[in-house]
Amino acid sequence: MADQTRVTEQPTSISGFVDLLSLEQIELNLFRGWCHAGAPLRAFGGQVAAQALVAAGRTVDPGRAVHSLHGYFMRPGDPRHPLVYEVERLRDGRSYATRRVTAIQGGEAMFTLSASFKVPEDGPDRQRAVPPLPDPDQLDDPYVAWAGGGAESYWSTTGRYTLEMRIVPRGASGLPKPQDGVEEQFVWLKSASALPGDDPLLHVCALAYLSDLTLASTAAMHLQPPRAERRGPARINLASLDHAMWFHRPFRADEWLLFAQRSPTSADGRGLAQGEFYTRDGLLVASVVQEALVRERR
Template sequence: MTSSERARDALAAITGVEAESPVPVEELIAKLDVQPDGEDRYLGHNFHSPNGRVFGGQVLAQALAAGARTVDPDRPPHSFHGYFLRPGDPSVPIELSVERLRDGRSFSARRVQAVQHGKPILSMIASFQEHAEGLDHQSPMPEVPRPDEVPSFRDRLLAAGHSVTELGPLLKAQPFELRHVQSPLFLSPGPEKVAEQAVWIRPTSPLPPGDLLHAIVLAYVSDYTVLEPTLRAHGLAWATAGMKTASLDHAMWFHRPARFDDWFLFVEESPSASGARGLGLAKIFAQDGTLVATVGQEGMFRVPA
């Protein structure tokens, strides 16, 4: 396998998209729009998977969408916590069952089970809140190069001598563009073993209006790179031979509504790795410095000795 082929396979596995089955933004939105299948039950349909497993971000986004379908539209999601229990099978739809835990004066809580073959693959609790005034502060966005000052992935491939003939179709197939402020980890480790990084991400075409839709799409893409600081800290890349990884759980807090039509900055770190697990945290900023969301995910990392 050539280095370009390894880079192609690593990128496809991380984003859940391969060149033979492109996912434009319009198709992404259609797939994340779960379909009613009975009282508080919905069906989610899958993308073709490059590695035989459903992309975790897809299941998270569809579970959040299902829960939101049972809540007053004036109560957007403010957080969710989910556990990945089994790999998803891309060949069959995902059954999403919503349990209405509580509807209070300001908050609503929902439990969503994503099921295939009679067994849960994801269990999530999501909370929704109507708009409220109150205390307001946020962490500042760090000073990093702007997205137009960061080489595109295509430019980095060319500089590294990879085949754009092989990788070009895959890059065009992606619904999001990623620009790592540091070097990407698809094929090679970073030059320094540090447990932090920053990545600019944007959709490849504008999203329709709607705060809920933008939150659901942001939940989908929040599963892209949040675990990379663990790899970077240990001099590893996604294409490291023999390494096995899996997402274990995922939590997300939506702080402020924002339109995900342009570049968002994902400021990521890994405060700990132990027990074959690594923790990744991400703060998500709009270009104007608004802190939009915070993400936490723990992943399993099994590295050959």
């Protein structure tokens, strides 16, 4: 592993979403990147997962598209120091390729990712339909409500210039009533800046980042409202434990995507959340499952 005491300086600004996924290659199968804070002194897990996927994709033939990832968060990352991503080339088959990535900081593994890539192929097509919901142009910008500081300072300052979000209010017209014991949340997301159209991997990695923004909060809605509805400090400790995604169809992460989320259960200090990403035209492009640590603060 490379000596982490000799590193480039942390970027002083972020000009767009591409910068969030930027990595420096420091050796064969070895990359280095910086992550911003999602909470005070804790690297944002969605960015860690997205950068790990970037590292994996850098070692795969461009003709193979990522179709799934599975990751485990083992330690919180420190946004004041870089992360090193070490890629293992597990298999390169005729149709599929598999990679394992370990994110390392301070000599310790903090996140592991397994990702599978495949050659595209034609076949039968079907999907679940999405309920009719308000268009993102009809919804308020939540960054206005988040203006301030503290734990949400990144999201209310730099974050608003790198990604856009619109949250569908609970009880909005067209929303079916959730089953008893199930919490639901619907959010429109996209990159605030245009992304290169000739790099499908970049759009997939961007979606991996976006997928971690609101999923854990869905699992905790029985304890506190989502960020856009909340007034005052958080009443719970919330952290991603693991994260899995499946990518079904091509898409662009710089165009609005509806993130339909639900949490069927929460127990034992953990909450499970599931979600699907749909295009504005109702095309199902990705599915996500995450388990989060959910603890009330005492």
